[in-house]
Amino acid sequence: MQRHRVAVIGAGFGGLFAIKALRNANVDITLINGTAYHLFQPLLYQVATGVLSEGEIAPPIREVLRGQENVDVKLGWAESVDTDNKIISVAGPGINYTVEYDTLIVAAGASQSYFGNDHFADNAPGMKSIDDALELRAKIFGAFEIADLQEDDEAKERWLTFVVVGAGPTGVEMAGQIAELAHRNLPGQYKHIDPRRARIILIDAVGAVLNTFGDHLSTRALAQLHKMGVEVELNTKVVNVDRTGIEVESERGHQRIPSMTKVWAAGVSAPPLARKIAAATGAEVDRAGRIMVNPDLTVPGHPEIFVLGDMMNLNDPSTGRPLPGVAQVAIQGGKYAGQTIKGRLRRKPPGEPFKYFDKGSMATISRFSAVASIGSKIRLAGFFAWVMWLVVHVFYLVGFKNRFTTVLHWAVSFLGRGRSERVATEQQAFARKAMYEYGNPFERARLDDAPPADEISTTQVEPEKVSAKR
Numbered sequence: 001m002q003r004h005r006v007a008v009i010g011a012g013f014g015g016l017f018a019i020k021a022l023r024n025a026n027v028d029i030t031l032i033n034g035t036a037y038h039l040f041q042p043l044l045y046q047v048a049t050g051v052l053s054e055g056e057i058a059p060p061i062r063e064v065l066r067g068q069e070n071v072d073v074k075l076g077w078a079e080s081v082d083t084d085n086k087i088i089s090v091a092g093p094g095i096n097y098t099v100e101y102d103t104l105i106v107a108a109g110a111s112q113s114y115f116g117n118d119h120f121a122d123n124a125p126g127m128k129s130i131d132d133a134l135e136l137r138a139k140i141f142g143a144f145e146i147a148d149l150q151e152d153d154e155a156k157e158r159w160l161t162f163v164v165v166g167a168g169p170t171g172v173e174m175a176g177q178i179a180e181l182a183h184r185n186l187p188g189q190y191k192h193i194d195p196r197r198a199r200i201i202l203i204d205a206v207g208a209v210l211n212t213f214g215d216h217l218s219t220r221a222l223a224q225l226h227k228m229g230v231e232v233e234l235n236t237k238v239v240n241v242d243r244t245g246i247e248v249e250s251e252r253g254h255q256r257i258p259s260m261t262k263v264w265a266a267g268v269s270a271p272p273l274a275r276k277i278a279a280a281t282g283a284e285v286d287r288a289g290r291i292m293v294n295p296d297l298t299v300p301g302h303p304e305i306f307v308l309g310d311m312m313n314l315n316d317p318s319t320g321r322p323l324p325g326v327a328q329v330a331i332q333g334g335k336y337a338g339q340t341i342k343g344r345l346r347r348k349p350p351g352e353p354f355k356y357f358d359k360g361s362m363a364t365i366s367r368f369s370a371v372a373s374i375g376s377k378i379r380l381a382g383f384f385a386w387v388m389w390l391v392v393h394v395f396y397l398v399g400f401k402n403r404f405t406t407v408l409h410w411a412v413s414f415l416g417r418g419r420s421e422r423v424a425t426e427q428q429a430f431a432r433k434a435m436y437e438y439g440n441p442f443e444r445a446r447l448d449d450a451p452p453a454d455e456i457s458t459t460q461v462e463p464e465k466v467s468a469k470r
């Protein structure tokens with residue numbers, strides 16, 4: 001007799017933890033993921049700034065799931081789901097295929113939002129994928145090299161001005177790391193520029209940095225950023241981005257900031273697949289395109305389809321607000337979906353609704369300095385919070401080898417003055433856009449057909465999360 005077939009779309013936190021929860025279940029699992037690796041997104045900014053190598057934060061899925069015999073891993077982008085016949089259509093690299101399921105788990109994460117200004121992506125890459133991080137690495141280190149070659153002071157300044165848009169955790173971490181590069185790692189290595197003269201500008205439309213962390217930690221983070229030489233422009237809205245600069249509006253009026261290196265860390269929307277599934281099932285989506293799910297994480301009217309992590313919208317009864325797009329929501333959702341499927345196979349009555357346990361949030365600002373918010377009472381800032389950040393991130397990195405080399409690289413960067421991963425090839429700097437423009441079908445399957453820009457909202461998305469529809 002055929003075993004129950006579970007298809008999982010996405011090998012992020014949600015997908016992987018669901019699969020692991022089904023380790024000993026009497027099911028056949030097919031995992032479809034657009035890349036051959038699992039990506040630990042919280043450390044992408046360290047790949048972009050030369051602290052870590054891409055391999056350290058992106059272990060091969062096959063290696064992660066080695067030994068779990070009930071899983072078949074397939075490379076490809078799920079393009080659509082025929083929910084009546086329970087068939088997924090997938091675009092693989094040069095080969096299209098279908099996967100049939102009895103139960104479907106969709107955990108395809110989030111995409112970047114430029115709030116209706118997708119053309120900003122050409123000159124302000126986001127940080128959602130390894131490609132994004134390597135492209136940014138090439139741009140950041142390249143900017144110092146090119147500045148060193150300029151005769152003209154204005155051009156030097158333009159190349160030495162780095163603008164980060166979005167003052168959530170990713171933007172703060174990114175600005176902090178570029179400031180460390182400029183002030184601590186790179187000085188003394190150039191004959192014609194002083195990297196310490198670099199301007200690092202952090203911009204946000206709201207009035208606080210790390211505004212989800214509360215007033216106290218937000219103020220501490222702002223003070224630390226100022227101490228590191230980061231210029232913070234709050235209540236400032238980006239109205240245009242082009243090759244040589246960025247235009248903003250604030251109470252001081254319209255301003256143009258000449259800058260060759262811009263980083264977008266300011267918004268998310270659900271990937272195109274979410275809208276397709278919503279259209280097929282009649283489910284509602286929120287303004288960021290996330291699917292509104294039942295309290296047991298299933299799509300209304302479709303108990304066989306679970307939606308997890310960044311792709312779902314579920315109200316948290318304890319706060320009255322949608323659950324945030326963070327790793328723990330996806331991890332706990334994955335475990336819950338796996339357990340629910342196991343319970344159903346054993347014909348147990350439906351269990352309790354999904355309950356999210358908030359373990360807290362953290363962000364690093366620089367080496368030895370972080371902020372951590374745990375529960376409603378504990379607020380930490382400074383060295384102790386940074387040590388906690390370190391321990392938590394090592395714990396959640398997948399694989400012993402990755403943990404080991406990550407700790408070594410952190411020692412090089414945080415105790416010493418080095419950056420072990422400064423290499424960026426011309427391909428990393430330029431090839432992705434070319435691939436897209438020349439119509440690489442695999443790349444197009446991932447990027448095309450995104451939700452209409454005017455339906456993407458800034459209000460319901462997590463400010464720390466960034467990604468790119470490019």
Ligand SMILES: Cc1cc2nc3c(=O)[nH]c(=O)nc-3n(C[C@H](O)[C@H](O)[C@H](O)COP(=O)(O)OP(=O)(O)OC[C@H]3O[C@@H](n4cnc5c(N)ncnc54)[C@H](O)[C@@H]3O)c2cc1C
Pocket residue numbers: 009010011012013014015032033034035037038039040041042043044045076077078079107108109110127128169170271273308309310311325326327328330362464465466467
């Ligand atoms: C730069 C950055 C920093 C972050 N920092 C933190 C942090 O410090 N703490 C924290 O808690 N959270 C952080 N987050 C958020 C956290 O990473 C996400 O909430 C979490 O990864 C969501 O898990 P997920 O399983 O829903 O999706 P993801 O982990 O995004 O996984 C989605 C997977 O689906 C695949 N996929 C997408 N579409 C398709 C498709 N159509 N077909 C097949 N496969 C597909 C992708 O390749 C990916 O492997 C950060 C996110 C970013 C981008």
